[in-house]
Amino acid sequence: DAGITQSPRHKVTxxxxxxxxxxxxxxNHRYMYWYRQDPGHGLRLxxxxxxxxxxxxxxVSDGYSVSRSKTEDFLLTLESATSSQTSVYFCAIxxxxxxxxTDTQYFGPGTRLTVL
Amino acid sequence: xQKITQTxxxxxxxxxxxxxxxxxxxxxxxxxxxxxxKQPSSGEMIFLIYQGSYDQQNATEGRYSLNFQKARxxxxxxxxxxxxxxxxxxxxxxxxxxxxxxxxxxxGTTVTVRA
Numbered sequence: 361d362a363g364i365t366q367s368p369r370h371k372v373t374x375x376x377x378x379x380x381x382x383x384x385x386x387x388n389h390r391y392m393y394w395y396r397q398d399p400g401h402g403l404r405l406x407x408x409x410x411x412x413x414x415x416x417x418x419x420v421s422d423g424y425s426v427s428r429s430k431t432e433d434f435l436l437t438l439e440s441a442t443s444s445q446t447s448v449y450f451c452a453i454x455x456x457x458x459x460x461x462t463d464t465q466y467f468g469p470g471t472r473l474t475v476l
Numbered sequence: 477x478q479k480i481t482q483t484x485x486x487x488x489x490x491x492x493x494x495x496x497x498x499x500x501x502x503x504x505x506x507x508x509x510x511x512x513x514k515q516p517s518s519g520e521m522i523f524l525i526y527q528g529s530y531d532q533q534n535a536t537e538g539r540y541s542l543n544f545q546k547a548r549x550x551x552x553x554x555x556x557x558x559x560x561x562x563x564x565x566x567x568x569x570x571x572x573x574x575x576x577x578x579x580x581x582x583x584g585t586t587v588t589v590r591a
Contacts, residue, residue: 391577393578393579400583401583402480402567402569402581402582402583402584403521403567403569403579403581404581405578405579408578410576416576418578448519450521452521452579454577456577463509463571463577464511464523464526465511465523465579466523467513467520467521467523469519469520470519470520470521
């Protein structure tokens with residue numbers, strides 16, 4: 361199993377408060393991703409990183425920011441949590457090689473966030 | 477436009493039988509990859525199988541095989557000899573070379589294996 365941990369695993373917070381979720385990997389993979397999972401939508405990409413301090417937006421990035429100061433850590437921040445951000449958040453890692461035949465993403469265990 | 481379509485929200489299968497999960501995709505990129513993931517009730521996402529767009533043969537991994545029909549843009553997952561532990565949600569996903577290795581997921585199919 362890929363060495364990916366997420367913290368916290370569960371969190372309940374109130375509307376308007378900032379929240380930071382952490383993803384930590386021990387695989388030295390270059391790419392890291394944050395997804396959210398909601399019923400009927402599968403997983404949707406929030407932000408991703410292709411190296412230290414290199415990040416870009418996904419399809420549902422509004423209300424979220426990220427930071428990556430070290431290869432192993434990727435932080436997701438909800439600047440002012442809203443009830444619509446209640447979801448399960450997954451971190452993933454990959455190490456794609458251009459021209460390679462596979463660049464599988466491996467997922468962390470997920471964080472269940474409830475915003476009241 | 478939806479890039480990955482999984483038309484079966486839920487399926488029942490008898491233990492030891494085979495089950496096929498449908499996945500169609502939409503891309504104009506000649507270089508892409510297709511993935512299947514399993515999500516049991518415990519919540520983790522487990523990688524099952526990968527098919528590259530240039531692969532000549534269908535991918536297989538143990539009891540999992542991918543029926544890749546490029547012209548029809550379909551990548552169906554076949555699970556042979558179903559087991560009770562196969563009960564889970566299954567997601568099809570696609571990565572396009574032009575999209576910087578980002579994955580697009582389908583909505584998923586729930587499989588329930590009956591004893």
